[in-house]
Amino acid sequence: MTRKIILFLIGVTIFGCSDKTKKASEEMPHEKTNTKIFTEPFFTVEEANKLVELPLHCVETNYPYKLGQVLESAEDLKEPSVLHPVFYGCFDWHSAVHGYWSLVTLLKQFPELEKAEEIKTILTNNITEEKIAQEVRYFDKKVNSSFERTYGWAWLLKLSEELHSWQDPNAQKLAKNLQPLVDIIVMRYKEFLPKLVYPIRVGEHTNTAFGLTFAYDYAVSRGEIELKKLIVKRAKEFYLKDINCPISWEPSGYDFLSPCLEEVDIMRRVLSKEEFLNWLDAFLPELKEDSYFIAVGEVMDRSDGKLVHLDGLNFSRAWSFYALSKQYPEYAHLKNLANKHIAYSYPNLIGDSYEGGHWLGSFAIYALNTLHNDE
Numbered sequence: 001m002t003r004k005i006i007l008f009l010i011g012v013t014i015f016g017c018s019d020k021t022k023k024a025s026e027e028m029p030h031e032k033t034n035t036k037i038f039t040e041p042f043f044t045v046e047e048a049n050k051l052v053e054l055p056l057h058c059v060e061t062n063y064p065y066k067l068g069q070v071l072e073s074a075e076d077l078k079e080p081s082v083l084h085p086v087f088y089g090c091f092d093w094h095s096a097v098h099g100y101w102s103l104v105t106l107l108k109q110f111p112e113l114e115k116a117e118e119i120k121t122i123l124t125n126n127i128t129e130e131k132i133a134q135e136v137r138y139f140d141k142k143v144n145s146s147f148e149r150t151y152g153w154a155w156l157l158k159l160s161e162e163l164h165s166w167q168d169p170n171a172q173k174l175a176k177n178l179q180p181l182v183d184i185i186v187m188r189y190k191e192f193l194p195k196l197v198y199p200i201r202v203g204e205h206t207n208t209a210f211g212l213t214f215a216y217d218y219a220v221s222r223g224e225i226e227l228k229k230l231i232v233k234r235a236k237e238f239y240l241k242d243i244n245c246p247i248s249w250e251p252s253g254y255d256f257l258s259p260c261l262e263e264v265d266i267m268r269r270v271l272s273k274e275e276f277l278n279w280l281d282a283f284l285p286e287l288k289e290d291s292y293f294i295a296v297g298e299v300m301d302r303s304d305g306k307l308v309h310l311d312g313l314n315f316s317r318a319w320s321f322y323a324l325s326k327q328y329p330e331y332a333h334l335k336n337l338a339n340k341h342i343a344y345s346y347p348n349l350i351g352d353s354y355e356g357g358h359w360l361g362s363f364a365i366y367a368l369n370t371l372h373n374d375e
Helices: 002-027 045-051 053-058 093-109 116-126 129-140 151-164 169-195 208-222 225-239 259-270 273-283 309-327 334-348 360-372
Strands: none
Touching (some): 093 151, 151 169, 208 225, 225 259, 334 360
């Protein structure tokens, strides 16, 4: 009798385990082996007309606004538009900067935009010598020496780069007006980078690799040899010995950048082909596998300014994957993974709440530029 009971219990246990295993298998996501092909996102004038509404809606919107300033005295308590007569919109300084970048790059690529004249008027009225002089005065104050380091700095250089490469007489005037502020940012990079002992490896604004990447692009495009050499030197010192980046730990809850992929982006620029491929094999060996998969960053509440960061992560991952797949055929499979990330976040972009709408358009545009344009 005892033996029968034991056999019965064993049978129940085996059946139960088998059933649980089957259920777990049925519930497990199959994306890792999913070969679904995601459509390459369009970047046409129709899409540009939709995207441009996001920066148009925010670059001259005063409030809400996050100053992020250090007060030297009560005299510093002024309206955002007084402190920052150019970059007072889009909730904060850096978002205003890349809002202007969005206007410039979309008009540059699609001069037939429906609101082209409105965009030109905004650019001409705001990026003036006088207004930039006030932005310079703000940066000149000692208490503001680390203001927007290095995220806002990087986007300011990206805006300048875009203006200088635009073969339009007014664009050249705007670039000249912006230059005094650009010169300060270049100087700040040169002062800061030699003193930074350890890189900042986070998924938000202070990520060092992101700050280096846009600054490197500016240095190359504008012939800033000293800045370029400094970035190459520091990037190698920071990242050359890195191996086995734990990308499976990503994302953190508020990430809009991938710490691992931002390193890939800067090292792809500063290393030779052979050096880079050897480095990448040690840094993220799993990327080379045709079956490589990483889940998109999921957003549960797009009205939450921090949680919506994950849409930005999907766009920034996409631009990293696009760039890598275009430059190196052995990573071509990553293009579909980039398309998947775009497919998740892009449909939520237009009509998004102000928490995301004031900045996410720039990230989407940069991802689309990386796919459709030559670097």
